[in-house]
Each structure stands twice: as structure tokens, then as C-alpha cells.
Amino acid sequence: MASVFDRIRAGLAKTAQQIRERLGASEPAHAGATPAAPGGRSTNAKVDTVEAVEDALIAADVGLPATQRIVAAMKADGVGTPRERVARVVLNILRDVQPTPAISTLPHVILVVGVNGTGKTTTVGKLANVYRSAGRSVLVCAADTFRAAAVEQLAVWTERAGVDLVRAQSGADPAAVTFDAITAAKARGREIVIVDTAGRLHTRANLMAELDKIRRVVGRVVPGAPHEVLLVLDATVGQNGLVQAREFVAASGANGIVLTKLDGTAKGGVAVAIANDLKLPIRFVGVGEGLDDLVPFDAATYVDALFVDKW
Ligand code: GDP
Numbered sequence: 001m002a003s004v005f006d007r008i009r010a011g012l013a014k015t016a017q018q019i020r021e022r023l024g025a026s027e028p029a030h031a032g033a034t035p036a037a038p039g040g041r042s043t044n045a046k047v048d049t050v051e052a053v054e055d056a057l058i059a060a061d062v063g064l065p066a067t068q069r070i071v072a073a074m075k076a077d078g079v080g081t082p083r084e085r086v087a088r089v090v091l092n093i094l095r096d097v098q099p100t101p102a103i104s105t106l107p108h109v110i111l112v113v114g115v116n117g118t119g120k121t122t123t124v125g126k127l128a129n130v131y132r133s134a135g136r137s138v139l140v141c142a143a144d145t146f147r148a149a150a151v152e153q154l155a156v157w158t159e160r161a162g163v164d165l166v167r168a169q170s171g172a173d174p175a176a177v178t179f180d181a182i183t184a185a186k187a188r189g190r191e192i193v194i195v196d197t198a199g200r201l202h203t204r205a206n207l208m209a210e211l212d213k214i215r216r217v218v219g220r221v222v223p224g225a226p227h228e229v230l231l232v233l234d235a236t237v238g239q240n241g242l243v244q245a246r247e248f249v250a251a252s253g254a255n256g257i258v259l260t261k262l263d264g265t266a267k268g269g270v271a272v273a274i275a276n277d278l279k280l281p282i283r284f285v286g287v288g289e290g291l292d293d294l295v296p297f298d299a300a301t302y303v304d305a306l307f308v309d310k311w
Helices: 005-013 014-022 048-059 063-076 082-095 122-131 148-161 174-188 206-222 235-252 270-276 297-307
Strands: 108-113 138-142 165-168 192-196 229-234 258-259 284-285 294-296
Touching: 005 014, 005 284, 005 294, 005 297, 014 048, 014 294, 014 297, 048 063, 048 294, 063 270, 082 206, 082 270, 082 297, 108 122, 108 206, 108 235, 122 148, 122 165, 122 192, 122 229, 122 258, 122 284, 122 294, 138 148, 138 174, 138 294, 148 165, 165 174, 174 206, 206 229, 206 235, 229 235, 229 284, 258 270, 270 284
Parallel strands: 108 192, 108 229, 138 165, 138 192, 229 258, 258 284
Antiparallel strands: 284 294
């Protein structure tokens, strides 16, 4: 199988192509612009200027605040071409986030939150597979009890991943199912518990209250838990997902992001906006619909794929 790095690159293909098209569209248009990259005085010479980079960032959905920060930093940094400078700044932004919590106490409890349709249930299945493949014993909890189809989908995923699933009757109290699941994980000596939470209730306040209740129940059974709250965001939504993301972070205490559907979009720059605006690490990216299509995010590979590779 291709390496994690190659799979991140492949997932970013559309975004990278979009950036490349912006920066390679024509010759520098005005006097004093930074000359093209070495060997670039041909018909398809690259437009490697701060303005062109700014344009490309906006087109890739990096968003205004992050783009402004990047451009200011690029102007202050005189070393190298604009593309080399943007690569450095973006890497700093992606790394200047909350650290990822280590797995120290067991069971390690991960809540997965986000709105329906973002790929949350699929992500729970893939995540179970990631930990299982790394040799961890895993138990998944279907706490999205309002969607019978989601529970069925999760049953298929967990069977394929070869991990336990704790589920309840449709409409059962999600916090009660979560309590049962974590109690079962302790009794069975499972190392990782992944909880699929509801993505929609009648009102937003209800949803947030439910997430809060699940958090409290989890903390009662395993002091210090949940150790991770992963917010699933759909990359194809781009900037528009950020307002909602902010609300979720506030209500759920999310401390990490899973960015799904990276493979289907040219808006992969939203990863930079997330790191810049939410200050949260992107833990994993979804690069396809299969069980193996969730890979750990790597900031250096991301930056290489968008600004350094094959120019
Ligand atoms: P939920 O409603 O948030 O639980 O979303 P689902 O897990 O049911 O996923 C919604 C759709 O997105 C499904 O068709 C998934 O196969 C698809 N999906 C999820 N993650 C990815 C991804 O990383 N890449 C692609 N291409 N599709 C994905």
C-alpha cells in the first residue's frame, strides 16, 4: 500500500492543481515582480509573486484571516521565493496548535462529534481500523441512537475492522449507551473506546446539552476522560464549515480535527484556516470511502504537496 505521505499527497491533488494553476497562469504581470522559478522563462513560467500566492490561498479556501497572516509574514521574511516563504509560514501555522494528547491512561476514550453528512460515522469505522491495525484493542459505542441507519452502518464497519460494538435500541438515551460501552470496555480490558455521537437533534441547544451529558458520564466512569474529542469537518464545505466548527468546539471541548473528503475537493487549504482560527491540530484526514482511507495528518507533507512538490 502507498505510504501515508503519498496518500496525503494524492488526497490533496485537486487543491494542489488549483494552486499550481493560479501560480502558473501567466508571466509576472508587473515590473518588479519576483522572477519566475529557475528554468521558468518558458511559455508556462510560474507567477511566483506574493500577490499570486495570496490569490491562490484564497482560491484554495485558506480564508481571509489566515491569508492576511501569511502574506504579512511573507513580506517580513526576505529569504527565498514567495513560494518558499509561504511554505515556511504555513508550516508554522499548522504546528502552532494545541498538542495532541498522548495515550496515557486506559481505556483511552475518544468522542467523535460533528454534524450529519460530514462523514462522522465512516470516520468512526476508519478510526477503529487505524487503532486496530496499530495493535490496539478497540470498542466502538453507537451513541447516535436517533439514526438507526447510522448504527447499522457502524455495525458493518466495526465487523470489517474486527472490533467490538456496543449499541442500544433505537431512541435509547445516548449517555446511558455510552456509560454501558465504557463499563464494558473496562470489564473486557479494551484499550481504546470510540464514541459516535449524534450529529443533529431538534435544536442546537439540545445537541450541545447531549454532548455535555455524554462528556460528564464518560468522566464519571473514567476520570480524566474523554481524552480526545475529535470534531469531524467536511473539507468540501471549506470556509463555510468554520462558523459551525467554532460552535462545536465551544460546546464539546473538541481538541482535535478530522478533515474528511479531502480527496474530493480543491478547498484543501481549509486545513490552514482551521489551524489558524481554531488553534486545533488536524489529527487525521479522510482521503476516500474505504476502511483504510483515513491517514494521520502530516503538516510537512501537506506543505510539500501544495507548495513544493513537482513545480
Ligand atoms: P455522517 O452522516 O456524518 O455519519 O456521514 P457518513 O459517515 O454516513 O458519510 C457520508 C458520505 O461521505 C458517505 O457516502 C461516505 O462514504 C462519504 N465519505 C466519508 N468520508 C469520506 C472521505 O474521506 N472521502 C470521500 N470521498 N468520501 C467520504
